[in-house]
Amino acid sequence: MPARFAIAALALLATPACARAPAASPDPQLHFPALTGRVVDQAGLLAPAEEQALAAQAAAVERETRAQYVVATIRSLEGQRIEDYGYRLGRFWGIGRKGVNDGVILLVAPAEGKVRIEVGYGLEKRITDPFAGRVIRERILPALEDGRFGDGIRAGSDAIAGRLRSRATDAAIAKEDHLSV
Amino acid sequence: MNRNRLLTAMIVPVAAISLSGCGVNSIPTAEENAKAKWADVQAAYQRRTNLIPNLVSTVKGSAASEQNILVGVTQARANATHVTVSPDQLTDPQAVQRFAEAQGRLSAAIIPLQRLQENYPTLQSQGNFKTLMDELEGTENRINIAIRDYNGAVQGYNTRIRTFPDVIGAKVFYGAKPMATYQATTPNAEQAPTVSFDTNTSR
Numbered sequence: 001m002p003a004r005f006a007i008a009a010l011a012l013l014a015t016p017a018c019a020r021a022p023a024a025s026p027d028p029q030l031h032f033p034a035l036t037g038r039v040v041d042q043a044g045l046l047a048p049a050e051e052q053a054l055a056a057q058a059a060a061v062e063r064e065t066r067a068q069y070v071v072a073t074i075r076s077l078e079g080q081r082i083e084d085y086g087y088r089l090g091r092f093w094g095i096g097r098k099g100v101n102d103g104v105i106l107l108v109a110p111a112e113g114k115v116r117i118e119v120g121y122g123l124e125k126r127i128t129d130p131f132a133g134r135v136i137r138e139r140i141l142p143a144l145e146d147g148r149f150g151d152g153i154r155a156g157s158d159a160i161a162g163r164l165r166s167r168a169t170d171a172a173i174a175k176e177d178h179l180s181v
Numbered sequence: 182m183n184r185n186r187l188l189t190a191m192i193v194p195v196a197a198i199s200l201s202g203c204g205v206n207s208i209p210t211a212e213e214n215a216k217a218k219w220a221d222v223q224a225a226y227q228r229r230t231n232l233i234p235n236l237v238s239t240v241k242g243s244a245a246s247e248q249n250i251l252v253g254v255t256q257a258r259a260n261a262t263h264v265t266v267s268p269d270q271l272t273d274p275q276a277v278q279r280f281a282e283a284q285g286r287l288s289a290a291i292i293p294l295q296r297l298q299e300n301y302p303t304l305q306s307q308g309n310f311k312t313l314m315d316e317l318e319g320t321e322n323r324i325n326i327a328i329r330d331y332n333g334a335v336q337g338y339n340t341r342i343r344t345f346p347d348v349i350g351a352k353v354f355y356g357a358k359p360m361a362t363y364q365a366t367t368p369n370a371e372q373a374p375t376v377s378f379d380t381n382t383s384r
Binding site: 179 | 325
């Protein structure tokens with residue numbers, strides 16, 4: 001009898017009901033565009049030739065540095081701040097190598113008039129906050145405000161690609177960007 | 182007697198193996214994950230803490246008359262650095278809340294500092310101030326993301342230790358306690374720390 005009970009108990013234990021509670025998802029459900037290439041022009045800001053040139057530049061950057069760089073224009077941020085939309089998009093797309101997190105997205109949202117350079121953790125010492133701020137303020141926004149979307153995105157892209165290719169050490173970049181932390 | 186011992190000897194490894202398939206081992210994993218996410222929260226706040234002395238000294242150069250804003254920030258920073266939460270204190274909601282409140286007071290003290298640029302054009306033209314503002318903004322953003330990730334990890338862990346069958350392992354093997362989520366508090370300006378002018382503001 002105890003033996004039979006033991007077997008029953010073993011059988012019960014051997015088939016655990018692995019009921020998983022649904023993973024808690026505090027993030028709002030956003031409708032991200034599909035990652036169709038190195039340029040995702042959902043907002044339709046780029047001429048075909050501009051798109052091709054940007055894609056070629058991003059491909060060259062990845063060949064040389066392995067960093068993954070994507071240009072994205074978004075029709076609507078769906079009520080999110082661009083900072084919140086941007087990092088979620090980066091995670092959704094899985095830009096950058098796993099564990100290295102070397103992905104960058106140049107994110108342009110013309111409807112909201114917002115631009116952001118979203119940087120994976122692995123590249124924060126290359127594309128620093130002040131560098132990104134300066135590129136947006138000085139290279140991208142002036143052209144965008146003129147309605148020259150292609151020019152602004154191109155200028156921003158050149159700056160980002162240049163920095164990704166830079167052989168300067170992190171310390172040299174920190175000095176160049178006047179980082180304090 | 183012998184038989185009972187034999188049964189126990191048989192059941193324990195089987196229980197361990199079968200439960201590990203769906204969770205007992207994943208409880209410490211979830212716990213470690215939440216603790217690692219907490220370390221990210223602290224690191225992001227630390228980054229902000231490190232930024233503030235530079236910010237204060239830059240503002241001092243252009244807006245020296247704004248002593249009480251500067252002293253307020255410096256004091257809030259000093260207070261915030263005294264409140265820490267070790268990984269083992271994450272099960273203590275009050276410890277987590279004390280940390281959040283101290284950081285919230287610092288957040289509130291920083292707001293008038295950020296607004297100074299509207300009144301002091303010389304600040305805006307100072308490249309260093311813009312650089313610091315970019316870093317501050319980026320850091321606040323990292324803090325927000327780190328908090329969301331931490332809260333997500335805590336919810337996952339808390340759900341796991343309360344859900345069958347993990348709840349058995351959580352109680353029997355680990356004595357697991359729920360962890361506290363992080364509620365960022367941004368107190369009103371009225372609740373900002375009181376200011377005294379004779380305080381040494383160098384740190």
